[in-house]
Amino acid sequence: MKNFLKYSWFICVLFGYQADANVIQTEAVPGGVVEFQLNFSSETPPTVMYAGHQAAVIRDQQGWRAILGIPLSAKVGTHSFEVNGKQFNFEVQDKAYPxxxxxxxxxxxxxxxxxxxxxxxxxxxxxxxxxxxxxxxxxxxxxxxxxxxxxxxxxxxxxxxxxxxxxxxxxxxxxxxxxxxxxxxxxxxxxxxxxxxxxxxxxxxxxxxxxxxxxxxxxxxxxxxxxxxxxxxxxxxxxxxxxxxxxxxxxxxxxxxxxxxxxxxxxxxxxx
Ligand SMILES: [Zn+2]
Incomplete structure (x- = not known):
């Protein structure tokens, strides 16, 4: 979480925001989905890259949201993604699947x-x-x-x-x-x-x-x-x-x- 807070001027993380039906649940685990509110006011969507692939960006009242799918094979620890070429980090936690x-x-x-x-x-x-x-x-x-x-x-x-x-x-x-x-x-x-x-x-x-x-x-x-x-x-x-x-x-x-x-x-x- 520390890494997130460092960049909070730019990205506000929506963890635990499950009360609103329009907000997607996020789970930063292998096979999970994590989403970020991007502080961008541009008309054109920012380009978000994660693990070599472009990630979905959707528009809402606050601006743009990036939605990243985390591979099931992902390693636990620090992951990074890029927004218009600028790098940001987040932590992937372990999950024990049955x-x-x-x-x-x-x-x-x-x-x-x-x-x-x-x-x-x-x-x-x-x-x-x-x-x-x-x-x-x-x-x-x-x-x-x-x-x-x-x-x-x-x-x-x-x-x-x-x-x-x-x-x-x-x-x-x-x-x-x-x-x-x-x-x-x-x-x-x-x-x-x-x-x-x-x-x-x-x-x-x-x-x-x-x-x-x-x-x-x-x-x-x-x-x-x-x-x-x-x-x-x-x-x-x-x-x-x-x-x-x-x-x-x-x-x-x-x-x-x-x-x-x-x-x-x-x-x-x-x-x-
Ligand atoms: Zn099946």
Whole structure:
């Protein structure tokens, strides 16, 4: 916190400001989101860079706010970001994410065969291309906080949990699982553009939305699609329906939120 205070003439930190629904929760931890009020009166948004990527900047009555997504792999300690080339520091704290054990009957989804592995490698590139959208200005007004895409139960499949499939450790969970009945419509959480619609080995039927300024959302395990790549959507438009395609034990929505090139905890940027 000391580093923050040093720069308080310029940046006022909004920690603990959760009473107002329009203010995003902040959590300076790996996989968390931190936001800063920038003392800028310029008409054009300042350029904010963090960990090599441009971060979202949104306008409010006070001026500009920068919203940084902290990678799940981030090291605890001092991090820095730049506003129009000037460096500022903040502290990232540790967070102990729980372990989640998942039992899958489809063993190929845990130990893919060589054909599956080729497909997985190919799809990794496709997914990373979908997530590498060029920088665009904000598409819709008040994109953040996001509206929840489905009304459902939040169980063990929380963001950041350490996944163990059939006793074998795998990558940590980079989205939020919302348990909800098969066939439930999934609604766009904000205005955006559909950048990819595909069937992936692990993610199943998947939709990627780009909301501008490096903010993207991902919807996995869909039963069916209601949108096509290239289509513009408004907040509340139906993207498809909940299913259990790909690596899923039952019907649920895996929801991913991506900002400044990293997955962040969707619960921190959503009006639940
Ligand atoms: Zn999931």
């Amino acid at each position: 372990t989640q054990h998942v039992k899958l009957n489809n063993k190929r989804k845990v130990n893919p065969n060589s054909e599956d592995m080729q497909r997985i490698t190919r799809e990794k590139q496709q997914i990373s291309a979908a997530l590498s959208q060029p920088w665009t200005d904000w598409i819709g007004e008040a994109t953040l906080p996001l509206q929840k895409p489905v009304d459902g139960k939040l169980g063990n499949g929380r963001f950041g949990s350490r996944r163990v499939f059939n006793g074998q450790p795998r990558q940590p969970h980079t989205g939020l699982d919302i348990t909800v009945a098969q066939g439930t419509p999934i609604l766009a959480p904000a205005d955006g553009v559909v950048v990819d619609v595909n069937d992936y080995f692990f993610n199943g039927n998947t939709v990627f939305l780009s909301h501008g300024q490096g903010v993207m959302t991902m919807y996995c395990h869909l039963n069916d699609f209601a949108v096509q790549a290239g289509q513009q959507v408004r907040r509340g438009d139906v993207l498809g329906t909940v299913g259990k395609t790909g690596r899923a034990t039952g019907p649920h929505l895996h929801w991913g939120v991506w900002m400044n090139h990293t997955w962040v905890n969707p619960e921190l940027v959503t009006d639940f």
